[in-house]
Amino acid sequence: xxxxxxxxxxxxxxSSLEWLFGLNRGVPQGKVRWVVDGLAGALALGVIAATPxxxxxxxxxxxxxIFTFTSxxxxxxxxxxxxxxxxxxxxxxxxxxxRGVPVSATYVDEAQGAQGVIAEYRRLTGDAKNQVVxxxxxxxxxxxxxxxxxxxxxxxxxxxxxxxxxxxxxxSKYVFRPNGNTVPExxxxxxYLLDRKPDVKTVAIxxxxxxxxxxxxxxxxxxxxxxxxxxxxxxxxxxKLGSPNYQxxxxxxxxxxxxxxxxxxxxxxxxxxxxxxxxxxxxxxxxVILALGxxxxxxxxxxxxxxxxxxxxxxxxxxxxxxxxETVRFAEAYKARFGEYPVFPSxxxxxxxxxxxxxxxxxxxKNGGKWPTRAELAAAMKGSQVETLTGTAQTRAxxxxxxxxxxxxxxxxxxxxxxxxxxxxxxxxxxxxxxxxQDPLAWIATLKPEFAKSLPKPGSYK
Amino acid sequence: xxxxxxxxxxxxxALLPQVAPWLQFVLTLAIAKGFAALGVAVLLRAGLISxxxxxxxxxxxxxxxxxxxxGVNDLGLLLILSVLGGAFVxxxxxxxxxxxxxxxxxxxxxxxxxxxxALCAKLYGVTGGTDGLPVPVPAVFGLVLGxxxxxxxxxxxxxxxxxxxxxxxRRYLNSPLGHALSAVHTNEIRLEYLGIPVWAxxxxxxxxxxxxxxxxxxxxxxxxxxxxxxxxxxxxSGHLVLIAVLGGIGGVPGAFIGALFLxxxxxxxxxVTDSWNLIVGMTLIIVIMFMPQGVYGLxxxxxxxxx
Numbered sequence: 001x002x003x004x005x006x007x008x009x010x011x012x013x014x015s016s017l018e019w020l021f022g023l024n025r026g027v028p029q030g031k032v033r034w035v036v037d038g039l040a041g042a043l044a045l046g047v048i049a050a051t052p053x054x055x056x057x058x059x060x061x062x063x064x065x066i067f068t069f070t071s072x073x074x075x076x077x078x079x080x081x082x083x084x085x086x087x088x089x090x091x092x093x094x095x096x097x098x099r100g101v102p103v104s105a106t107y108v109d110e111a112q113g114a115q116g117v118i119a120e121y122r123r124l125t126g127d128a129k130n131q132v133v134x135x136x137x138x139x140x141x142x143x144x145x146x147x148x149x150x151x152x153x154x155x156x157x158x159x160x161x162x163x164x165x166x167x168x169x170x171x172s173k174y175v176f177r178p179n180g181n182t183v184p185e186x187x188x189x190x191x192y193l194l195d196r197k198p199d200v201k202t203v204a205i206x207x208x209x210x211x212x213x214x215x216x217x218x219x220x221x222x223x224x225x226x227x228x229x230x231x232x233x234x235x236x237x238x239x240k241l242g243s244p245n246y247q248x249x250x251x252x253x254x255x256x257x258x259x260x261x262x263x264x265x266x267x268x269x270x271x272x273x274x275x276x277x278x279x280x281x282x283x284x285x286x287x288v289i290l291a292l293g294x295x296x297x298x299x300x301x302x303x304x305x306x307x308x309x310x311x312x313x314x315x316x317x318x319x320x321x322x323x324x325x326e327t328v329r330f331a332e333a334y335k336a337r338f339g340e341y342p343v344f345p346s347x348x349x350x351x352x353x354x355x356x357x358x359x360x361x362x363x364x365x366k367n368g369g370k371w372p373t374r375a376e377l378a379a380a381m382k383g384s385q386v387e388t389l390t391g392t393a394q395t396r397a398x399x400x401x402x403x404x405x406x407x408x409x410x411x412x413x414x415x416x417x418x419x420x421x422x423x424x425x426x427x428x429x430x431x432x433x434x435x436x437x438q439d440p441l442a443w444i445a446t447l448k449p450e451f452a453k454s455l456p457k458p459g460s461y462k
Numbered sequence: 463x464x465x466x467x468x469x470x471x472x473x474x475x476a477l478l479p480q481v482a483p484w485l486q487f488v489l490t491l492a493i494a495k496g497f498a499a500l501g502v503a504v505l506l507r508a509g510l511i512s513x514x515x516x517x518x519x520x521x522x523x524x525x526x527x528x529x530x531x532x533g534v535n536d537l538g539l540l541l542i543l544s545v546l547g548g549a550f551v552x553x554x555x556x557x558x559x560x561x562x563x564x565x566x567x568x569x570x571x572x573x574x575x576x577x578x579x580a581l582c583a584k585l586y587g588v589t590g591g592t593d594g595l596p597v598p599v600p601a602v603f604g605l606v607l608g609x610x611x612x613x614x615x616x617x618x619x620x621x622x623x624x625x626x627x628x629x630x631x632r633r634y635l636n637s638p639l640g641h642a643l644s645a646v647h648t649n650e651i652r653l654e655y656l657g658i659p660v661w662a663x664x665x666x667x668x669x670x671x672x673x674x675x676x677x678x679x680x681x682x683x684x685x686x687x688x689x690x691x692x693x694x695x696x697x698x699s700g701h702l703v704l705i706a707v708l709g710g711i712g713g714v715p716g717a718f719i720g721a722l723f724l725x726x727x728x729x730x731x732x733x734v735t736d737s738w739n740l741i742v743g744m745t746l747i748i749v750i751m752f753m754p755q756g757v758y759g760l761x762x763x764x765x766x767x768x769x
Contacts, residue, residue: 070736109736112728113692114594115491115682119729123484140593144688147596151609163593210583210592 076267314347402429497678501671514571522676523683548676556668594690
């Protein structure tokens with residue numbers, strides 16, 4: 001693409017020489033003019049010859065743009081995602097790639113902010129080799145890239161961003177998310193909590209101070225109020241993202257003495273909070289919910305009985321995951337290569353790659369063996385149902401994903417040195433999602449206590 | 463001779479996206495930041511460092527988003543109104559900020575801009591919090607364009623504006639009002655004795671510089687398609703000061719040279735390694751240590767010797 005551009009540029013410059021030096025006027029310069037014209041013509045011919053005839057021919061290599069955080073505090077999630085992508089791509093290539101075409105990834109650091117991310121997105125998608133982009137981790141970046149993906153008509157798969165605003169208008173043709181969104185993810189905790197602790201009266205919330213933290217608080221509170229109207233929120237704390245010290249917030253929590261402390265802190269913030277809150281007795285005085293707690297299980301000694309989950313079904317030790325030999329193999333290979341078992345961002349990334357691979361295979365099959373275009377790939381993703389490492393990812397008509405939600409509590413097991421998730425429940429993906437096009441918060445307000453009764457109970461998923 | 467060099471440079475920039483189409487976005491963004499850095503450079507004339515100009519950059523970008531939501535859908539109108547919005551915020555903030563000098567001026571600018579940042583991030587219902595607001599593709603004189611065509615229009619429009627606004631600012635800096643800025647820097651009291659109101663001189667400069675930052679912000683908002691509070695964060699302000707210093711405080715082209723240099727360096731570094739911050743930082747140290755006059759200083763000095 002670039003070389004083509006350069007040759008066009010050179011050809012144009014050469015032809016402009018004629019105009020610039022008046023080569024087309026005087027007779028003595030006629031020969032020079034011939035030379036220049038000839039050069040320009042030859043270049044133009046070369047350009048046409050070098051232009052790929054169509055995207056239908058099988059390429060020699062398949063590029064993937066993968067957007068994740070590789071620097072800054074959010075790398076605590078970004079790097080496990082990148083590791084999983086490396087491993088998964090190696091596995092795909094070891095089996096001959098996608099229909100014989102090897103896959104390679106170009107990683108883009110999301111820590112540059114929206115401007116840099118957009119610049120890189122344009123650069124990567126300008127190359128026809130990169131047919132699909134896997135972007136992004138941050139919801140703000142997904143929201144920034146979504147209109148661009150529609151305009152440039154590039155299939156773009158959100159691998160971790162979960163804002164419910166992303167696909168709300170239902171008009172997306174090229175943006176996909178084979179994951180749940182914030183709505184089912186945080187309703188699940190409200191339902192699980194009320195099943196496990198029906199007499200809960202007071203709740204405190206401590207979430208990071210950005211859209212994800214505020215969205216989660218809003219959804220969790222709305223669901224609690226709908227299912228048990230007498231619950232009172234006694235404190236809502238929003239410490240700054242990346243804050244190293246939570247002593248003030250912990251003091252507030254200690255004096256408020258709520259029945260329940262809900263938090264969707266994550267990454268290093270969550271580790272810091274747990275290390276500072278545990279000695280001050282927050283885990284014994286209140287039932288703590290750590291919505292993204294699975295990611296720190298292997299790093300900090302969480303006490304028993306903390307409600308944790310994986311924002312989806314991506315728990316590598318779930319009964320479904322253990323029943324799949326490829327998942328067990330993936331987890332062991334991950335441990336061998338990176339020294340830790342995968343956390344849910346890794347599983348989300350691996351599942352997204354499986355999703356993309358499945359889309360290629362479906363599109364090729366539909367095409368009668370020919371290599372698909374970007375539009376055909378997007379069509380193959382639409383409405384697809386893909387078997388992932390940990391369950392199934394169903395894509396709805398509005399391109400949002402339906403995945404099951406696993407919630408449980410921390411418990412000890414002789415098989416591992418770190419706490420694992422026990423007393424699990426697995427809610428069906430569609431049971432916690434509003435219909436496409438429905439306003440999520442209005443839908444939550446319509447929920448009745450009977451709704452929760454119809455769902456599976458804690459401990460039912462074994 | 464300098465005119466020819468400048469014209470050639472503009473021509474090269476205009477042709478670059480033909481060679482590498484993705485560069486168009488990077489260059490548009492660089493020009494946008496160049497406008498904001500030029501605003502900072504105007505105040506630097508008077509010896510005032512503003513570590514808060516990203517506020518006007520963001521204010522104008524948010525103005526575009528709000529106006530677009532309210533139904534204004536014309537590129538020209540949006541640009542003019544949002545620049546006026548940026549200038550208005552500048553007039554309000556400038557009215558009390560220009561009474562301070564040196565570190566107090568820098569710190570108060572920083573403080574005010576961080577208040578603005580916090581409002582953008584916290585007023586979740588109004589500004590969309592950290593997820594920000596979308597900026598739709600507007601019509602250009604009634605023409606509804608597709609995304610790629612609009613981005614080309616935006617690029618060439620910013621390039622044209624760069625030349626026009628650059629000439630206008632040069633005219634302003636060479637006017638008595640502009641020379642008064644340097645006079646503020648050297649001896650403020652003498653200026654008062656000459657009967658020139660320092661407060662008015664500085665307020666005009668402040669509003670001009672806020673409007674320049676606003677123009678940059680509006681262009682950046684259109685180019686990115688989304689406005690987020692990070693636009694107003696203090697690191698963004700620091701970035702603008704850096705561009706102004708890097709390019710060279712001497713003249714108008716300095717700000718744009720600095721912005722182009724930094725954006726292209728960033729794009730290049732990001733493609734090479736994850737530690738792109740390291741490359742960018744090292745290069746900045748090298749430029750500051752060995753080119754105290756900035757990148758523009760290289761050209762300006764040659765000019766001086768040839769005279």
